Amino acid sequence: MGVDPASRWFRFLNRCHDPRFRLVCFPHAGGSASFFRTWGPFIPQDVELIAVRYPGREDRLLEPVVDTMAQLVEPLARDCSRLLDKPLAFFGHSMGASVAYEVALRIERDKERGPQQLFVSGRSGPGSVVKGRRLADAPDAELIADLQSLGGTQASVLEDPELRALALPAVRADYRLIERYEASRSTVSAPIVAYFGEADADVGRDGVDAWASVTCSSFARRSFPGGHFYLADHVRELIDDVLARLAPVTGSGAVTPGVLPNTSLR
Template identity: 55%
Template sequence: MRGTENRSADRWFRRVKRCPNPRVRIICFPHAGGAASFFRSWAEFVPDDVELIAVRYPGREDRLLDPLAETMEELADPIADGCSQFLDAPLALFGHSMGASVAYEVAVRLQAEHGADLAGLFVSGRSGPGREKRRSFAGATDDELIEDVGLQGGTDAQAFANPELRGLILPVIRADYRLVDGYQAPTSRAPLDTPVVAYYGNEEAELDRDSVAAWSSVTGSTFTLRAFDGGHFYLVGHRQELLAHLLASLGHGPATATGTTRPL
């Protein structure tokens, strides 16, 4: 029975870089409209003793036929249950944009329901709880969605020029935007016991230092804030530097970037 449960949980995860006996595992949560393959290029910057895993959201790539999630609970609950199989080694979570909120919700569940002591929660490109901005794209036209994605810099515009790809991508983006707009993190929760690091691009119009610093409220442990040059997808051009900072925060090698740690 346990093997069947693991296979069911594994549909949520793709091992980007395998390690049989990792010193730490990092689970990565994609952005709205994103997929596990976004993190494929990270493998070359991760040491051999670190296992890198990406979350496979339903409705895209090799889960194309699975129904899209409509609420945060539909993502966070099964992912947290699946993550429980990875607690035999130190575990860290990284999430970008929508993925930051999903990673946070998974961290809350892992601590509350599984007694997990996470090595770190890394959130990127997202305002902290209480500072989320509702973007109200529920009734947006296809062209408005495409324009917004282009401004964010997330999906190659050529993908929308292909009618078949456009038909696959737009429902995913629309559903994820709707999920994000319908989500608001409770602000009265007990804080995590986990160190939290928040990253953002200093050229992004919809985020600023204060809104990202609001992530400090979710932890009773250390909090670090780090800005990179660039917009919402700053991490594409700074993946090596970002990973160096992340790994250093986990005690794996020297940091190549500096940030601000409490007090803010």
């Protein structure tokens, strides 16, 4: 088993010949694989770091965007299932958290096993009330204002007319995907750890705790200072936390993590 390194769905940010485990990262709405490029320096050499490449952006810019969860999940689950020859974990931020969850469910259904850990970030769990307006078909100015308020898109991209014209179709498709999305509400076997920014106006603790209902294993949460894109300012601390939680799951040796205020609800 093994995934084709030329898979159009994956960018290998830390490639290993014989990885101890693999961490697959799913970007946010409007995001791309390069969002996780800053993680590389903090990842051990024997851990394979893989970022998901959504269509319609970066090196898949000429491909049609997709605007339904099913269109993303089916091919992603197929390629992710080829990674199961090594211990596997998923990390998803915002929309990526929901994509990671749905891909994990599909792999378990098809292969009877899935990732050993699911990390979700900046996203309320299935069944919770999601705040926010419907912006997929809003005027450009309104959509851009929302992106700027979240802080996840570089200002230079939004200010340059040509770059903005290239970026907005993918953003609209992702927003439409989320606005149409109805969560499966089924349970995954993997433990779930939920991260969120303490100042995130759209993701509160009750919404975060809703993730506990979709795992038949353990659930924990951790908050960081900051808003929806808290992780941009806390890369090292977040990765230390992820690696420390993966150590007992993968049977790997101890890592040198930061402080781990782990609130377990199960």
